[in-house]
Amino acid sequence: MITALAGGVGAAKFLAGLVRAVPPESVTAIVNVADDDTFHGLHVSPDLDSVTYALAGVNNAALGWGRADESFRTIDELDRFGSDTWFRLGDLDLATHLYRTEQLRAGRPLSAVTVAIAEGFGIRTRLLPVTDDRVATRITAADPAGPAGATREFAMQEWFVRERCEPAVVAVHFDGADAARPAPGVLEALHTAETIVLCPSNPVISIGPLLAVRGIRDILAARRDHVVAISPIVGGAPVKGPADRLMGPLGIEVSCVGVAREYAALCGTLVVDAVDRHRAGEVESAGLRCIVADTMMHSPEIAAALARTTLAAVA
Numbered sequence: 001m002i003t004a005l006a007g008g009v010g011a012a013k014f015l016a017g018l019v020r021a022v023p024p025e026s027v028t029a030i031v032n033v034a035d036d037d038t039f040h041g042l043h044v045s046p047d048l049d050s051v052t053y054a055l056a057g058v059n060n061a062a063l064g065w066g067r068a069d070e071s072f073r074t075i076d077e078l079d080r081f082g083s084d085t086w087f088r089l090g091d092l093d094l095a096t097h098l099y100r101t102e103q104l105r106a107g108r109p110l111s112a113v114t115v116a117i118a119e120g121f122g123i124r125t126r127l128l129p130v131t132d133d134r135v136a137t138r139i140t141a142a143d144p145a146g147p148a149g150a151t152r153e154f155a156m157q158e159w160f161v162r163e164r165c166e167p168a169v170v171a172v173h174f175d176g177a178d179a180a181r182p183a184p185g186v187l188e189a190l191h192t193a194e195t196i197v198l199c200p201s202n203p204v205i206s207i208g209p210l211l212a213v214r215g216i217r218d219i220l221a222a223r224r225d226h227v228v229a230i231s232p233i234v235g236g237a238p239v240k241g242p243a244d245r246l247m248g249p250l251g252i253e254v255s256c257v258g259v260a261r262e263y264a265a266l267c268g269t270l271v272v273d274a275v276d277r278h279r280a281g282e283v284e285s286a287g288l289r290c291i292v293a294d295t296m297m298h299s300p301e302i303a304a305a306l307a308r309t310t311l312a313a314v315a
C-alpha cells in the first residue's frame with residue numbers, strides 16, 4: 001500500500017503516473033482541503049477536484065485546473081447580474097460542486113462525498129480529504145488598496161486567483177487546523193503504508209495544511225525512513241504556481257535544498273530534478289538521501305517513470 005500526501009496540480013500529475021506504475025487500488029491519496037472555499041453558494045474543493053479529474057483522465061492539462069473540453073457559459077451568464085466571477089467555474093465542473101454541496105447540506109461528511117464523486121468518475125484509487133472539518137489557509141500580505149506598508153488578510157483564492165499572487169506575503173496561517181481531526185482512514189493509511197509519498201506540491205499552502213492536522217506530522221516523523229518527497233522546486237523555481245512567492249518571505253530557500261530542510265524531520269529521501277544534481281550534497285547535508293531523476297512530468301509516461309524511481313528509492 002502506498003499513501004500520498006497531495007496538493008493540486010503537481011500532485012495530480014504525479015498520481016496519474018503512480019497509478020500506471022502500481023495497481024490504482026493500492027494507492028490512497030490524502031488531499032489538502034485548506035484551499036476550499038464557497039462560490040455562488042457552492043462548496044469548491046480545488047485540490048480534490050484537480051486530483052479527481054487527473055485520475056479520471058478528464059482534466060484540462062493546458063489550463064492546469066478544471067475539466068477538459070470545458071465551457072464557461074453559466075459563469076459568464078452570472079456577469080449579467082453583476083455577480084463576482086473572478087473564480088472561473090466551468091459548466092462541467094459546476095456539476096461536481098453542485099453535487100458536493102447538496103450532499104454536504106444533507107449532512108454527509110466531505111470524506112463520504114469525496115468517495116461518491118471518485119466513484120462517479122470510475123476512480124479506483126482511494127481519495128481522502130485530510131479532514132472533514134473546516135481548515136482555511138489565510139494569507140497576510142500587502143494591502144493593494146492600503147497605504148504603503150499596510151497589510152491585510154486574504155482567503156487563499158482571493159490572493160491566488162483574484163490578486164494573481166501579487167501582494168507580497170508576510171505570513172500564512174491555517175484557520176481551524178488546531179481543532180481539525182483527521183478524516184476517517186487518514187491516520188490508518190499513514191500507519192500502514194509501505195511507502196508514504198509527499199507529492200510535488202506547494203510546501204507552504206498544500207503540504208503545510210496537511211501537516212497541521214493533528215497526528216499527521218508525528219506519524220511522518222516516526223516513519224521517516226518510509227517517507228519520500230519529490231521536490232516541486234526545479235532549478236530554483238516552481239514549475240507552476242506561486243510556491244516561490246510564499247517560500248521566500250517565510251524564510252525557506254526557493255530550491256530543492258530549501259525543500260529538503262523544510263521536510264528534514266519528516267522525510268528520509270528527497271527526489272530532485274536532474275538540473276539540480278549539483279545540489280545533491282547539500283540535500284544530504286540536510287539529512288535526507290538524495291535521488292536525482294527527471295521530475296518534469298510532461299506526460300503520464302514520464303510521471304509513471306518518476307513514480308517507479310520514487311518508490312524504488314525507499315523500497
Ligand code: GDP
Binds near residue numbers: 007233
Ligand atoms: P500551487 O502552488 O497552489 O499551485 O500548489 P500545488 O500544490 O497545486 O502544486 C503546485 C506545485 O507542483 C508547484 O510548486 C509546482 O512547482 C509543482 N509541479 C507542478 N508540475 C510539476 C512537475 O512536472 N514536476 C515537479 N517536480 N513539480 C511540479
